[in-house]
Amino acid sequence: ATETGGSPAKPRSAEGLRYLGQPLLQDIYIADPSAHVFDGRIYVYGSHDVDGTTPEDDLGSHFEMRDYRVVSFDRIGGKPTVHPVALDVRDVPWAEKQMWAPDAARKNGRYFLYFPAKDREGVFRIGVATSDRPEGPFKAEPKPIEGAYSIDPAVFTDGDGASYMVFGGIWGGQLQRWASGRFDPNGSNTDLGRNDAPALTPRIARLRDDMLEFAETPRPLAIVDEAGKPLLAGDHDRRFFEAAWIHKHDGLYYLTYSTGDTHFIAYATSRSPYGPFTYRGRVLAPVQGWTTHHSIVEVGGRWYLFYHDTQISGRTHLRNMKVTPLVHEPDGTIRTIDPFVR
Numbered sequence: 440a441t442e443t444g445g446s447p448a449k450p451r452s453a454e455g456l457r458y459l460g461q462p463l464l465q466d467i468y469i470a471d472p473s474a475h476v477f478d479g480r481i482y483v484y485g486s487h488d489v490d491g492t493t494p495e496d497d498l499g500s501h502f503e504m505r506d507y508r509v510v511s512f513d514r515i516g517g518k519p520t521v522h523p524v525a526l527d528v529r530d531v532p533w534a535e536k537q538m539w540a541p542d543a544a545r546k547n548g549r550y551f552l553y554f555p556a557k558d559r560e561g562v563f564r565i566g567v568a569t570s571d572r573p574e575g576p577f578k579a580e581p582k583p584i585e586g587a588y589s590i591d592p593a594v595f596t597d598g599d600g601a602s603y604m605v606f607g608g609i610w611g612g613q614l615q616r617w618a619s620g621r622f623d624p625n626g627s628n629t630d631l632g633r634n635d636a637p638a639l640t641p642r643i644a645r646l647r648d649d650m651l652e653f654a655e656t657p658r659p660l661a662i663v664d665e666a667g668k669p670l671l672a673g674d675h676d677r678r679f680f681e682a683a684w685i686h687k688h689d690g691l692y693y694l695t696y697s698t699g700d701t702h703f704i705a706y707a708t709s710r711s712p713y714g715p716f717t718y719r720g721r722v723l724a725p726v727q728g729w730t731t732h733h734s735i736v737e738v739g740g741r742w743y744l745f746y747h748d749t750q751i752s753g754r755t756h757l758r759n760m761k762v763t764p765l766v767h768e769p770d771g772t773i774r775t776i777d778p779f780v781r
C-alpha cells in the first residue's frame with residue numbers, strides 16, 4: 440500500500456517522533472542520502488563527508504570525500520548501524536578523488552553501488568561496484584560505466600523490473616561540458632550567461648540486465664512548464680542543477696532534483712520515466728548549508744524524504760542526514776516540506 444495523502448504522514452509512535460528535524464547520526468558526517476529498503480531493513484548510501492585542505496569554491500572542490508560508509512536502520516527513527524568502509528577510492532582503478540553522491544540497487548541477490556568520482560584527468564565519471572551484501576564491502580569494476588559522465592547517479596527500478604539511471608549535475612558536476620556528448624575541457628564552468636537557452640537537464644539511460652552497463656545511449660530528460668515549454672537556464676528557482684531522483688507513486692513518475700544556487704528540492708511529473716516531466720512545485724524549502732540533496736522512499740506503506748543539512752557542523756561540506764515524512768496529495772502534488780517547521 441502507498442500513502443496517497445489527504446492527511447499528514449505521522450510517525451506511528453511517540454518514540455518515533457524524536458527523529459524529526461534531528462541528525463540521524465552523530466559519529467560521522469553522511470550527506471546525499473539515497474535510502475532503500477532491502478529485506479525490511481533501511482539502508483542509506485550517502486557521501487562520507489570529510490574535512491580536507493582544499494579551499495571552498497563554486498565548483499565544490501572542497502568536497503573531498505574518499506570512501507563510502509553505509510548506514511542502516513531497522514525502522515524509521517531506529518538506532519543507526521554504521522557499517523565498515525564499503526568502498527575506498529584507493530580500490531577503484533580508474534578514480535582519483537571526490538567520491539560524491541552515490542546510489543545503490545539490488546538485482547538477483549546482488550547489490551550494486553553506483554558512484555561518481557574524478558578520474559586522473561579531473562573528469563567526473565560514474566562507476567559501479569558490486570557485493571553480495573547490502574552494506575558491502577563492494578568491489579569496483581575496473582572501468583567507469585561506458586557513456587556515463589558527470590555526477591549524482593540515482594537508479595530507479597520500475598514495476599516491470601527495468602532499471603534506469605538518472606544522472607548529472609551542472610557547475611562542479613561538469614554536465615555543461617558534455618553538451619556535445621563528449622567532454623569539452625575548455626567548456627564553461629557553469630550554466631551562467633545563457634539565460635534564454637533551455638536549461639540543461641539530467642540524463643537517463645536504461646541499465647543492462649547485468650546492471651553493470653547501459654543498454655542504450657543516455658538522453659536528456661525534458662523538464663517543461665505547464666505550457667509544455669522547456670524550463671530556461673535563467674529560471675534558477677525551477678531549473679535542474681543536480682541530485683536527480685525518480686520515484687513512482689500511483690502510476691505517476693516523479694523526478695525530484697536540487698535547484699542548486701536557489702537551494703530548493705523541486706519536482707516534476709510524467710507518465711513515462713523518459714519524460715517529458717512537467718514542473719509541479721517544491722518538495723523541500725532550503726535547508727541550512729549550500730547543498731541540498733535527497734531521496735524519497737516508501738517504508739512500511741508510508742513515504743519518507745531523506746535529506747541533509749549542516750546542523751551539527753555549521754560548515755557546508757560537513758553534512759548530516761535527516762528524515763521526515765512526505766505526503767502525496769490525492770491530486771498528485773507533493774506537500775512542500777519546510778525543514779524549519781515541525
Ligand code: FUB
Nearest residue numbers: 486502539540682730732
Ligand atoms: O556531495 C557532493 C555534492 O554535493 C553532491 O554530489 C551534490 O549533489 C551535492 O550534494
